[in-house]
Amino acid sequence: xxxxxxxxxxxxxxxxxxxxxxxxxxxxxxxxxxxxxxxxxxxxxxxxxxxxxxxxxxxxxxxxxxxxxxxxxxxxxxxxxxxxxxxxxxxxxxxxxxxxxxxxxxxxxxxxxxxxxxxxxxxxxxxxxxxxxxxxxxxxxxxxxxxxxxxxxxxxxxxxxxxxxxxxxxxxxxxxxxxxxxxxxxxxxxxxxxxxxxxxxxxxxxxxxxxxxxxxxxxxxxxxxxxxxxxxxxxxxxxxxxxxxxxxxxxxxxxxxxxxxxxxxxxxxxxxxxxxxxxxxxxxxxxxxxxxxxxxxxxxxxxxxxxxxxxxxxxxxxxxxxxxxxxxxxxxxxxxxxxxxxxxxxxxxxxxxxxxxxxxxxxxxxxxxxxxxxxxxxxxxxxxxxxxxxxxxxxxxxxxxxxxxxxxxxxxxxxxxxxxxxxxxxxxxxxxxxxxxxx
Numbered sequence: 001x002x003x004x005x006x007x008x009x010x011x012x013x014x015x016x017x018x019x020x021x022x023x024x025x026x027x028x029x030x031x032x033x034x035x036x037x038x039x040x041x042x043x044x045x046x047x048x049x050x051x052x053x054x055x056x057x058x059x060x061x062x063x064x065x066x067x068x069x070x071x072x073x074x075x076x077x078x079x080x081x082x083x084x085x086x087x088x089x090x091x092x093x094x095x096x097x098x099x100x101x102x103x104x105x106x107x108x109x110x111x112x113x114x115x116x117x118x119x120x121x122x123x124x125x126x127x128x129x130x131x132x133x134x135x136x137x138x139x140x141x142x143x144x145x146x147x148x149x150x151x152x153x154x155x156x157x158x159x160x161x162x163x164x165x166x167x168x169x170x171x172x173x174x175x176x177x178x179x180x181x182x183x184x185x186x187x188x189x190x191x192x193x194x195x196x197x198x199x200x201x202x203x204x205x206x207x208x209x210x211x212x213x214x215x216x217x218x219x220x221x222x223x224x225x226x227x228x229x230x231x232x233x234x235x236x237x238x239x240x241x242x243x244x245x246x247x248x249x250x251x252x253x254x255x256x257x258x259x260x261x262x263x264x265x266x267x268x269x270x271x272x273x274x275x276x277x278x279x280x281x282x283x284x285x286x287x288x289x290x291x292x293x294x295x296x297x298x299x300x301x302x303x304x305x306x307x308x309x310x311x312x313x314x315x316x317x318x319x320x321x322x323x324x325x326x327x328x329x330x331x332x333x334x335x336x337x338x339x340x341x342x343x344x345x346x347x348x349x350x351x352x353x354x355x356x357x358x359x360x361x362x363x364x365x366x367x368x369x370x371x372x373x374x375x376x377x378x379x380x381x382x383x384x385x386x387x388x389x390x391x392x393x394x395x396x397x398x399x400x401x402x403x404x405x406x407x408x409x410x411x412x413x414x415x416x417x418x419x420x421x422x423x424x425x426x427x428x429x430x431x432x433x434x435x436x437x438x439x
Contacts, residue, residue: 138209141182142431151179151188154200158233160256160401165190165197166337172313174305176223180206193305194228202240215244217412218419227412229403241404249404253381257395264394271362276354281363284316292330298346303334317363319356329356331364341373361393
C-alpha cells in the first residue's frame with residue numbers, strides 16, 4: 001500500500017505519540033521530543049480540522065521550574081508537562097501563545113489550555129475551540145525542500161518543460177517553491193535559477209494570493225531578482241498571467257521537440273565519420289564550462305546554479321578545432337531529470353554550418369541514451385535554424401507553448417515594502433510571506 005506524504009506524517013506522529021505515552025505510563029521521565037510527541041497528534045489534528053498552523057516552542061515542568069529542551073537531557077518530572085505552542089490562522093500569521101498540558105483526560109488524550117492574546121484563559125477539548133478574527137491580507141507559504149512533495153502533483157500534468165520541474169522535485173536542480181496552502185496546496189510557483197513555473201488552480205482565495213504575490217514581484221524573498229521568464233503550465237495560468245500583468249509581460253512563442261530514436265539512428269551511426277578535419281569532440285569539464293560561458297555566453301553556471309552542480313549531475317560535449325583548440329560547437333544538458341535531458345546548443349560564429357553543432361549534439365544524445373535519458377529540445381518559434389538542426393538530429397516537434405517576459409527581455413521591476421516574512425524560516429512550515437496592506 002502506498003502512503004501519501006500527508007499519511008506518512010500522520011503515521012509517524014501517531015507512532016511517536018504511542019511510544020511516549022507508554023514511557024509515561026511506566027513512570028519514565030520524558031525528554032523534549034517525547035513530550036512533543038504526546039501533544040503532536042492533538043495539536044496537528046486540531047490544526048487540520050480548523051485550518052490552523054501550530055509550532056511547538058518550549059516545554060516546561062512547572063513543579064521543578066525546570067525548562068526542558070534539546071540541551072537538558074530530558075531532566076524533569078514524568079507528569080505536569082506544559083508545552084508552549086505558537087499558533088496562527090493560515091491567512092493571518094500573527095502568532096498567539098497556547099499552553100497545553102498533556103495530562104490525560106478520560107478519553108486518553110491531552111487536555112489543552114489556551115490563552116488568547118489579551119483574553120482570559122479557557123479550557124477546552126482541543127484547538128478547534130480557539131478562534132481569532134480573520135484577515136484579508138494575501139498570504140503565501142514558501143515550502144522547505146523536504147516538503148516539496150506536497151505540491152508535486154500540481155506539476156504532474158505538465159506537457160512541456162516537464163524536465164525542469166522534475167529536476168527540482170528530484171533534488172537534481174535547486175529551486176524555491178511558493179504555495180497557497182502548506183498542507184494541501186492548490187496553486188504553486190516553482191522558481192528555478194531563472195525560469196518561473198506556475199501550476200494548479202487560478203481561481204479562489206489561495207490562488208488569488210499567489211497571483212498577487214507574482215504580480216507584485218516583491219524584492220524581500222530574494223527570488224525575483226533572478227527572474228527570466230514565466231511559464232504557465234496550463235492554459236488557465238497563461239491566461240491569468242496575461243490578465244494580471246497586461247502590457248508588462250510580452251508573449252514569446254516556443255516550440256518543444258523530443259528525440260525519436262528511429263529518426264536519429266542513421267545520424268548517430270555516422271556522425272564520427274563526418275567530423276571536420278582537425279576537429280575532436282571532448283566532454284565539457286569545469287575548465288571548458290567556464291571557458292564556454294566566458295567566450296560564448298552559454299550560461300552553464302546559470303542553468304545549473306553553479307559549476308559544482310553541473311559537474312555532479314550534468315554532462316555535455318564540445319568540438320575543439322586546430323592546434324589552438326578553438327571552441328567550435330557546444331551542446332550541454334541544461335536540465336536533467338530521472339527521465340529526460342533538455343539540451344542547450346551554441347556554435348562559435350566562425351564554425352557555423354560546418355557540422356560542429358551536429359557532432360556535439362550527437363555525442364550528448366548518445367551519452368543521454370547511455371544514462372537512460374530521452375533528449376528534449378525547445379527553441380523560440382522564430383528560431384528556424386534551431387528547429388532545422390533539431391529535425392536533422394532526429395527530434396520530432398511535439399507542441400507549441402508560450403513564455404512570458406517583460407518586453408524586449410527587460411529587467412523585471414520589483415516591489416519593495418509590500419510583502420514581509422511573517423515568521424522565521426521553520427524547518428517544517430517554511431516561511432510565511434504576507435502582504436503588508438490590502439490592494
